[in-house]
Amino acid sequence: MRIDASTLDRQASHELLKGCVSPRPIAWISTLSAVGVANAAPYSCFTFVSLVPPMVCFSVEPRLDGTKKDTLRNAESTGDFVVNLVPEELAAAMNTSAENFPPEVSEIAKAGLTTAPSEMVRAPRIAESPVNLECRVERVVEVGQNRLVIGEVLLVHVRDDLYRDGTIDVARLRPVARLAGNEYCRLGEVFELDRPWLRGVK
Ligand SMILES: Cc1cc2nc3c(=O)[nH]c(=O)nc-3n(C[C@H](O)[C@H](O)[C@H](O)COP(=O)(O)O)c2cc1C
Numbered sequence: 001m002r003i004d005a006s007t008l009d010r011q012a013s014h015e016l017l018k019g020c021v022s023p024r025p026i027a028w029i030s031t032l033s034a035v036g037v038a039n040a041a042p043y044s045c046f047t048f049v050s051l052v053p054p055m056v057c058f059s060v061e062p063r064l065d066g067t068k069k070d071t072l073r074n075a076e077s078t079g080d081f082v083v084n085l086v087p088e089e090l091a092a093a094m095n096t097s098a099e100n101f102p103p104e105v106s107e108i109a110k111a112g113l114t115t116a117p118s119e120m121v122r123a124p125r126i127a128e129s130p131v132n133l134e135c136r137v138e139r140v141v142e143v144g145q146n147r148l149v150i151g152e153v154l155l156v157h158v159r160d161d162l163y164r165d166g167t168i169d170v171a172r173l174r175p176v177a178r179l180a181g182n183e184y185c186r187l188g189e190v191f192e193l194d195r196p197w198l199r200g201v202k
Helices: 010-020 070-078 088-096
Strands: 027-032 038-043 046-050 055-060 080-084 131-143 146-158
Touching: 027 055, 027 070, 038 055, 038 070, 055 131, 070 080, 070 131, 070 146, 080 146
Parallel strands: none
Antiparallel strands: 027 038, 027 080, 046 055, 055 146, 080 131, 131 146
């Protein structure tokens, strides 16, 4: 099979790319609207893009009617957001929060969740999520029809039992990841590959 990418419309491109770039970690982004409504939605076009300073990014498609999603609008107006990680037990709530509620409705409450105040940004954290990254919007980049939101990570909250050797104990966190369509996956068997050429290198 050969697929000429120039023949793909938005939906076909979305399905194909989601399958090619899989599994994807899910950033559950919480923001605050200009009038103070807490918002949350999952974004799986998500990764880190800088180490010093630490930065992450996520990409926002326009809605089908061409309007901006609430997360983008809020991040642009307040200048900040929080990335909340999604362990298996929060998968159903994360899915509920993906519904396109009007801006005055809080997906956090709709999903049966609560907020916790952040310390360095205005956007609240999702209290039930065990890892939260408080981020300040560094820039928003136009990429095709999407907007890539790049944020500097200012403060990371990690539940104590999930912090090990300077990182997250991912096997214990058990994050869910997105595939294509409505499919998700759990963490499977974890294995290591030695890198002999790095022995002794710090
Ligand atoms: C697991 C998952 C991942 C998603 N990833 C993205 C994404 O990377 N970019 C995007 O624009 N929409 C993504 N969506 C769709 C948004 O979550 C959805 O449009 C949501 O209603 C946006 O809410 P908001 O208007 O409150 O920002 C994803 C949905 C799910 C369920």
